[in-house]
Amino acid sequence: MNNSNSQNQRIAKMTFSSVYPMYLAKVEKKGRTKEELHQVLTWLTGFNNKKLNELMKENVTFETFFRQASINPNAHLITGIICGYRVEEIKDSLTQQVRYLDKLVDELAKGRKMEKILRSA
Template identity: 40%
Template sequence: MKMRNGEGTTMGDMVAGMDEQAKLERVYAYPFGDIYNNYLAKVQRKGHSRDDLDDVLGWFTGLGPTELAAAADSDKTLREFFDGIDLNPNADLITGKVCGVRVEEVEDELMRKIRQMDLIVDEFARGKKISSIKRG
């Protein structure tokens, strides 16, 4: 049974929206260092090095290896990590799917950045050339 509040919005829709926002906030609160270490393990299993991972992430974020290591060693959340970073101007050229979601269609800006980062690391781990990953 749908119940409407005074604004004409169903309560179920409001709760679903809160649940979705709560899910996003949970992702945003995830430590960047944990993500970075997962990425590193993934690419090393595929025979790649930390330097190569840092090269790909550095292209995306504009951060050097020292800055990436410092962020990974800090307690920064994904939200804090991306706050204040100017992504590569060609980051908008990153297209494709991560977990069945087209990254270019993700409306939430922070989630789109996270998905883009996931996608380029996935591409790298699968053996795509770094020159192709670095769009433009």
């Protein structure tokens, strides 16, 4: 994916706390829970609920959010199309990590089993 630098910068400057309510609404609308969303977030980032709440309260950007994260070593197993791009082909690492999260939230909302969402090698 050859995303433009301006699009990558726009994604980097978005705050996690501004997007989180949309993630939550999306999964709850489809019958999933906040706890399941947090399980997915924890799997991808290594953050526990306390840390997620701190980061939202601090209004951190995605750039800061993912800089502090310990990305799951199996995140590379997340594949497929999100926002018209194949996540495994995204060149900018931050944009790819944000799209990993988007993809996981989509899978959760679509009713995919948690064992499939939380990939293991």
